[in-house]
Amino acid sequence: MAHFLYGDAEVFCLSCLADQAYLAQQQIFELPESVCNIAPAIERNGKVFLISKVLTRSDLDDNLSRVLLPKKxxxxxxxxxxxxxxxxxxxxxxxxxxxxxWVGDREEENGTHFKYWDKSLKSYLFYKHWIKLAKKHSLNIGDKLNVWGRRDPDTNELQFKFTFDKQ
Known part of the structure; x- marks a missing residue:
């Protein structure tokens, strides 16, 4: 079982709950949705969990070159x-x-773009260099994309860190 270390004793209970929510998101065990929903507010190692998505055929289509994200x-x-x-x-x-x-500890050469596609899809998406990244990391239909956010401590620049749960 994964366990994260926290220095502040006053947040120990919340930390344990965050660990359980994280493990539930990794599908190691199930918790009520209300518990899982606190995970985005939990910060670990300077990063905050933002969103996850199981990849579909269209997310990996060379011609579309984008991954749709759950709007809610x-x-x-x-x-x-x-x-x-x-x-x-x-x-x-x-x-x-x-x-x-970033994927793992390495920054991707070209980064990605994040936008709202207000035309036909009315959805949020990552595009530009997405397919290149998906191929580089051998992503397949059914793999899960997890997106973490962090800020550069010196410049406050936005950064996304992707992790993948392979099916």
Whole structure:
């Protein structure tokens, strides 16, 4: 069983609950949804869990080159992590925002873009370099994408860290 170390004794109970929520998200064991929903607010090692998604055929389609994200989860979790300016750019500009992207301990060469696609899909998505990243990490239909957010401690620049649960 994974266990995370916390230095502040006053948050021990919350830390244990966060560990349980994390393990439930990893499908190691089940907890009520209300417990799992606290995970986005829990910070570990400078990063905050934002969203996860099981990848579909369209998420890995070369011609589409984007991954759709569950709108409700983006509104509930990601919107609270972004600055007001970043959130406005995500929703109101054609390009959205470019985000430095990490997989494991390595920064991806090109990063990715995050935006709201208000045309036919009415959804949030990662695009630009997504398919290249998916191929590089041998992602398949059914694999789970987990997105963590963090801020550069010196510049406050937004960064996403992707982890993958392979099926």
């Amino acid at each position: 989860h983006v509104l509930d979790n990601v919107s609270n992590f972004l600055t007001m300016k970043e959130w406005e750019d995500v929703n109101n500009t054609e390009e959205g925002i470019k985000v430095r992207t």
